[in-house]
Structures are given as C-alpha cells and as structure tokens.
Amino acid sequence: MLVPQGDILIVDDNPDNLDLLSAVLRERNYRVRAVPSGAMALEAARRHPPELVMLDVNMPGMDGYQACQAFKAEPALQRIPIIFISALDDPLDKVKAFHVGGRDYVTKPFSAEEVLVRVEHQVNLGRLQRELEIQNQNLVDANLKLKEVNTLKTNFTSMLVHDLRSPLTVLGLVLEKMKNGGTVREEAIEKAEESCTRIKTLLDEMLEIYRSESGQLPMEFSEIDATSWLSALLAPYNLRAAATGVEFQAAVPEGLPVIQGDRLKLDRALVNLVDNAFKFTPRAGAVRVEAGVEFGSGVEAGMRFLRMSVIDTGRGIPAGDLPFIFDPFRQAERSDAARGVGLGLAIVQRLVAAHRGQIRAQSQLGFGSNFTILIPC
Known part of the structure; x- marks a missing residue:
C-alpha cells in the first residue's frame, strides 16, 4: 500500500469506467465510493x-466542470481536491478543468500506475495541508495563551506592587519622622511593625510560589498521627470562634490513619483554609472541619486517603x-482583587501537591464554601 x-x-456515468477505476483503487486498499452523476456526488x-x-467531464445533466464548480461553491466541500479523468485530450479542456478548480487531469484510457501515483500525491498533499493547518492553529492558540499569561502576570505584578506600596509608605513616614527628631506615637510604631510583617509575608509567599513551581520546595517528611495532629491544631479555634461570634465545630474521630508528611507544611495548608473560612464567614455563621477516610476510585482504586474538609457558611x-x-496569576482578576494579591490558596494547592495529594473546592455564592484536602495514607 502506497499510503x-x-x-x-469516483463520479462517472459509465458503469464500466466506475468498475474499472474502483477495482484499481481498491487493490491498493483505498476506500472507494462510486456514483453516476454530479448531483449524487454532491449529496454523498x-x-x-x-x-x-x-x-x-462528459456526463448528462450536470457535467464535470459544473460539478466541480458546485463543490467549490460550498465551504464544507471547496477544499476537497478534484482530479478530472476524461477522454477529452484537448489542451483547452485541461485548461478549463484547472480554471474551475481541478487539481489534476488524467486522460482516458488511463494507466493504472499513473492514476495511483496521482491519487497518492493528492491524498498525501491534502493530509499534509490539514496537518499544517492544525499546527498553525495550535501555534495561534499557543500565542494567544502566551499573551493571556503575560497579561495575567502584568496584572499580578501591578497588584503586588500595589500591595507593597502601602506598607512601604507607612514605614517611610515613620522613618522620616524619626529621622527628623519627631515623636513617633506607639500606634504608628505598631502600624510600622504590621507593615514589616505584611511585606515579609508577601515576599515569603512569592518565594514559596517560585520554589513550588521550580520543584525546589523543601520538604521534611515524617509519620503523623492524624487524630492527635488535627485535634491539637484545631483546638485554639474555639477561642477565635467565641471572639468573633462564629460557631466552630471540629469533627475529628479517633483512629484516623497515620500519614507521611511535612507537618509544618500541612499545618500551614489547613490553617490557611480555616483562617479563610473565618475571614469570610459573618457573625452567627458557622465553620466546620471534618476529617475521615476516603477510598480512591478509577485509577486510584485501592488507595486510601485522609480527608480533611473545611466547610463554612460564608459569602x-x-x-x-x-x-x-x-x-x-489570576488573583489580580478576581472580583475581590481589591483585597490584595492573596496567594494563600495557590500555596495551599502546591503544598498539597507536594504530598501527592489533591484539593477540591465547592462553593455557592451566598451559601458558603467547602474545601477538601486528600492526603494519601
């Protein structure tokens, strides 16, 4: 088989011609459909x-030239290559065939080998053209994606600069007043300390994102008893709940499995989710943390996961x-972007991924959110 x-x-009103040409092509394993008229060819x-x-070329009703023009008039068919095969051998007939859109012209009686070579050439050419179009479209899509990423990074950088400018301005004012010998109130010093903390947090988060993206996030794995770890980690939130007027529930059963993980990194991931839940839950709302075991399905069948869900009744x-x-990089485009860059969830996702785990998010505006972390046992 050549291709x-x-x-x-194949379109020809002569049954003998249809049978002969069909046999030649089928011998080379081409899939062949044969019809006796141009109208039937268009429908097929x-x-x-x-x-x-x-x-x-010579067919009653719609001749070959008219059939070719009809093919070229339809967007879905106009790019299909057409080879004329005719007993007409006048140069003007061939010129007309190319003028109406034909790709090639074979004169009857034809040589089987000549027909096969011409067919192979046009089929290969058509396939190469389609592959080139697909590659060009992929390049266009990739270029658009690159432009989108660059725009997102630009927006993100602008938001980061904005977030850094405010605390740096506070620090500058306090330092300038101290330099000029003025009295700095305790409240201003506290603001300056908060600004330093905010700057350090932003820079630490940026560094952590970079390390996670480049695979350089340092991890120290050890065995963690999930029940004792979660009980200790969540205990202080009862005081926060009392202070903020938010109900807090922790459903941590006994006998949870032991996991392998970096305890500080997992602390940070879970604390971030619980802190967010409190931040966006109004007074009289509720935050609940549930832990349990979940079994994998599909490609994860047979695997067992520690499941930790943070559920709130927030916005x-x-x-x-x-x-x-x-x-x-999407944070700057979120509807709550005015609150700042907010890299916490991006970092949580990367910390979970570093444990070969998963994080899922469900939310409904006005009813609350549910973030679930799965860590392999």
Missing part, C-alpha cells in the same frame, strides 16, 4: 466528505472565579 487508507469518491460528499474526488465564591482560585 494509508484514503476515502475516494455532504454526508461524508471524501479525501479526494475523481470526476468525469461563597462567584462561579466565574472558582476555576482560578488556585492560580496565583
């Missing part, structure tokens, strides 16, 4: 476009924001 199977549509091509049409996340909450 992989191709789908060829509309139902299932072929890779190539072989078209006789929820807009549906348009939900797909991007773990993308650090």
Whole structure:
C-alpha cells in the first residue's frame, strides 16, 4: 500500500469506467465510493466528505466542470481536491478543468500506475495541508495563551506592587519622622511593625510560589498521627470562634490513619483554609472541619486517603472565579482583587501537591464554601 487508507469518491456515468477505476483503487486498499452523476456526488460528499474526488467531464445533466464548480461553491466541500479523468485530450479542456478548480487531469484510457501515483500525491498533499493547518492553529492558540499569561502576570505584578506600596509608605513616614527628631506615637510604631510583617509575608509567599513551581520546595517528611495532629491544631479555634461570634465545630474521630508528611507544611495548608473560612464567614455563621477516610476510585482504586474538609457558611465564591482560585496569576482578576494579591490558596494547592495529594473546592455564592484536602495514607 502506497499510503494509508484514503476515502475516494469516483463520479462517472459509465458503469464500466466506475468498475474499472474502483477495482484499481481498491487493490491498493483505498476506500472507494462510486456514483453516476454530479448531483449524487454532491449529496454523498455532504454526508461524508471524501479525501479526494475523481470526476468525469462528459456526463448528462450536470457535467464535470459544473460539478466541480458546485463543490467549490460550498465551504464544507471547496477544499476537497478534484482530479478530472476524461477522454477529452484537448489542451483547452485541461485548461478549463484547472480554471474551475481541478487539481489534476488524467486522460482516458488511463494507466493504472499513473492514476495511483496521482491519487497518492493528492491524498498525501491534502493530509499534509490539514496537518499544517492544525499546527498553525495550535501555534495561534499557543500565542494567544502566551499573551493571556503575560497579561495575567502584568496584572499580578501591578497588584503586588500595589500591595507593597502601602506598607512601604507607612514605614517611610515613620522613618522620616524619626529621622527628623519627631515623636513617633506607639500606634504608628505598631502600624510600622504590621507593615514589616505584611511585606515579609508577601515576599515569603512569592518565594514559596517560585520554589513550588521550580520543584525546589523543601520538604521534611515524617509519620503523623492524624487524630492527635488535627485535634491539637484545631483546638485554639474555639477561642477565635467565641471572639468573633462564629460557631466552630471540629469533627475529628479517633483512629484516623497515620500519614507521611511535612507537618509544618500541612499545618500551614489547613490553617490557611480555616483562617479563610473565618475571614469570610459573618457573625452567627458557622465553620466546620471534618476529617475521615476516603477510598480512591478509577485509577486510584485501592488507595486510601485522609480527608480533611473545611466547610463554612460564608459569602461563597462567584462561579466565574472558582476555576482560578488556585492560580496565583489570576488573583489580580478576581472580583475581590481589591483585597490584595492573596496567594494563600495557590500555596495551599502546591503544598498539597507536594504530598501527592489533591484539593477540591465547592462553593455557592451566598451559601458558603467547602474545601477538601486528600492526603494519601
């Protein structure tokens, strides 16, 4: 076989010609459809476009030239290559065939080898053209994606600069007043300390994002008894709940499995989720942390996971924001971007991934959110 199977549509009002040409092509394992008129060829091509049409010129009703023009007039069919195959051998007939859109012209009586070579050439050319179009479209899509990423990074950088400018301004004012010998009130010093903490936090988060993206996030794994770890970690939130007027529940059963993990990193991931839940839950609302065991399915069948869910009755996340909450460069485009860059969820996702785990998010605006972490046992 010269080429992989191709789908060829033959159009000729002479049954003997159809049989002969079909036999030649089928011998080389081409898929062949044969029809006796241009109108039937158009109908067959509309139902299932072929890779190539072989078209006789002299046919009653719609001749080959008219059939070719009809193919070229339809957007879905106009790019199908057409080879004319005719007893007409006048140069003007060939010129007309190319003028109406034909790709090649074979004169009857034809040589089987000549036909096969011409067919192979047009089928291969068509396939190469389609592959080139796909590659060009992929390049266009990649270029658009690159532009989008660059725009997101620009927005993110602008937001980061904005977040740094405010605390740096506070520090500058306090330092300038001290330099000029003025009295700095205790309240201003506290503001300066908060500004330093905010700057350090932002820089630490940026560094952690960079390390996680480049695979350089340092991890110190050890055995962690999930029940005792979660009980100790969540205990202080009862005081916070009392102070903020938010109900807090921790459902941590006995006998949870032992996991392998970096305890400080897991602390940070879970604390971030619980802190967010409190931050966005109004007074009289509720925050609940549930722990349990979940068994994998599909490709994860047979695996066992420690499941930790943080559920709140807060404001929820807009549906348009939900797909991007773990993308650090999308933070500047979120509807609550005025609150700052907020890299916490992006870092949580990367900390969980470093434990070969998963994080899921469900939310409904006005009803609350549910973040679930799964860590392999």
